[in-house]
Amino acid sequence: MFSKAVLEMIGVGILETLYMTIISSILAYILGLPLGILLVVTDKDGIAPLVILNRIVGVIVNILRSIPFVILLVALMPFTRIVVGTTLGPNALVVPLVIGSAPYIARLVESSLKEVDHGIIEAAQSMGASPRQIVFKVLIPEAMPSLIMGGAIAIITILSYSAMGGFVGAGGLGTIAINYGYYRYQVDMMLVTVIILVLIVQGFQELGGRLMRRSDKRL
Amino acid sequence: MAYQEPMIELIGLGKTFESKNSHVKALEDINLTIYEGEIFGIIGLSGAGKSTLVRCINYLERPTTGKVIFDKIDLSEVDDYELLRVRQSMGMIFQQFNLLMQRTALQNICFPLEIAGVSKKDAKKRAYELLEVVGLSDKAGAYPAQLSGGQKQRVAIARALATKPKVLLCDEATSALDPTTTRSILDLLKEINKNLGITVVVITHEMSVIEEICHRVAIIDASHIAEIGDVEEVFMRPKSKIAKQLVFSGANHIESFVGEDKCRIIFDGRTSFEPVIANMVLECRTPVNILFADTKDIDGKAFGQMVIQLPEDDISKKRIFAYLETNNIPHEEVI
Incomplete structure (x- = not known):
């Protein structure tokens, strides 16, 4: 049905998409996870309340989250050029992907950590646990199943953002879908790339679900 | 029983919760001495302030006025770091057990030891000993979700005892349990008090719990101490209205027999x-x-x-x- 060259292109597209998604997810978590922890810990009912800092971070996160990704993508181009040296290709897309998804991840992490029963935190405090020990020995391990599920959601969101990168020549499946399926009306190409994207999403979701069930000891 | 050394002293203790348009006095002018080695009960109806009171003892709630003196240490004078150390010598158990759900029974008991910086090997050894004390040696690898309410509370007790505390605070520890399990948990607390010499503070709304294990009791009503004394004395000759109400419990309707x-x-x-x-x-x-x-x-x-x-x-x-x-x-x- 497809020539060897086309298949090769799709193969490269898949790898580029996975590359962008995974690298961006890792970097976005490096930013988003501490931010999410900060939001929980400094909350007025948190274990180390710092209301002003909490407000400031909360507002920044909200502002970044309310900018549509396509606009962020374009707006960040000068910054991307400074960081990566180009605005084209998968590496260039990583920059807006990380900045666009880190605030989202911060909120995901925040809501996961807030699920931890306050009584358990109080028990840890009664044993003389410091805020730091509570974060690493109570909040994160107790919220692990929920954090894993949030991780799957975050990766899938980043994947769908990465497809939008097709409009600015970022590479990956998004670029193939737009260049061939959209601009050249090649419906079959459009369909194939969409199906592959669906399968990747399905794969991440399934993996996340499995890891969550395995990690959760509440049965 | 003769009590000599005061273990916990509350002097003029008060706690007010401030919010934007209200302030609630949860506790006012609480004066109380709990002696080493006794089982001391604090009873009151819900909302009387007894949970706040127990949280003031280990400074989970910071009192607005007054002092808490624990084992000769004035808690208002210690810094945050020192406070964490002090808390390690006060164990606490809760109505909802509050076990770490993602850890086994054994790992739960190791938890306070990890916090105190005890080596993994020693922590494990101590945890096994404590499982023995609470009669759950065969449940070391079980997760809380696999345990019954009574077993969970036993693990919680073992966990609270891990750091060899001087005091065990029990906040409605049996309120979520059925009568038979309640009795076995109370027996365990009595045993711990007797064998390990740990001072036990019991918060409850049930007079039966007080009767069963406490030596002395304080009755809290509307943020104040209404009455305080030996359990038998309070039980036989309740003076305050609230004490009579609690002692009569089922007999509240007595007053309705008119004439x-x-x-x-x-x-x-x-x-x-x-x-x-x-x-x-x-x-x-x-x-x-x-x-x-x-x-x-x-x-x-x-x-x-x-x-x-x-x-x-x-x-x-x-x-x-x-x-x-x-x-x-x-x-x-x-x-």
Whole structure:
């Protein structure tokens, strides 16, 4: 049905998409996870309340989250050029992907950590646990199943953002879908790339679900 | 029992919760001394402030006024870091157990030891010992979700004891358990108090828990201490209205029997084979109506109380009181 060259292109597209998604997810978590922890810990009912800092971070996160990704993508181009040296290709897309998804991840992490029963935190405090020990020995391990599920959601969101990168020549499946399926009306190409994207999403979701069930000891 | 050393002293303690348009006085002018080695009960209806009180003892809530002196340390004077150390010598258990759900029973008991910086190997060894103490050696690898309520509370007790605390604070520790399990947990607490010499502070809304294990009791009502004393004393001669209400528990409706004179007879441990009421009726040759009775047999001795309706005529009434008087049966007229 497809020539060897086309298949090769799709193969490269898949790898580029996975590359962008995974690298961006890792970097976005490096930013988003501490931010999410900060939001929980400094909350007025948190274990180390710092209301002003909490407000400031909360507002920044909200502002970044309310900018549509396509606009962020374009707006960040000068910054991307400074960081990566180009605005084209998968590496260039990583920059807006990380900045666009880190605030989202911060909120995901925040809501996961807030699920931890306050009584358990109080028990840890009664044993003389410091805020730091509570974060690493109570909040994160107790919220692990929920954090894993949030991780799957975050990766899938980043994947769908990465497809939008097709409009600015970022590479990956998004670029193939737009260049061939959209601009050249090649419906079959459009369909194939969409199906592959669906399968990747399905794969991440399934993996996340499995890891969550395995990690959760509440049965 | 003779108590010498004060373990916990609360001096003029008060706690007010401030919010934008209200401030709630949860506790006011609480003065209380809990001695080393005793089991001290704090009882009150819900909302009376007893949970806040226990949280002030380990400074989970910072009191607004007054002092907490724990083992000769004034908690208002220690810094945050020192406070964490102090808390390690106070264990605490809760109504909802509050175990770490993603850790096994053994790992839960290791938790406070990890926090205190004990090596993994020593922590494990100690955790196994404690599982033995609470009778759950076979459940080391079980997760809380696999344990029953009573077993969870046993793990929580073991966990609270891990750092060898001087005090064990119990916040409604048996309120989520059925009566049989409650008794076994109370027995365990009694055993721990006796064998390890740990001072136990019990917060509850159930008089039966106080009767069962406490030496002394403080009754909290509307943010104040209404009454404080030996359990037997408070039980037999409650002075405050709230104390009477708690002691009578099921008998709140006594006051609704209008017009009649009533008498409360207290069973303070005379032999349960002695038919007190029947003898009285035979001796005084006048029938009495039992309005309320709550007695129990402990080791062949009768404990509890009865409320009887007195006959109308003064002569019979006098005869009954005379009988109770001469036979040394504690009683009081209820109006």
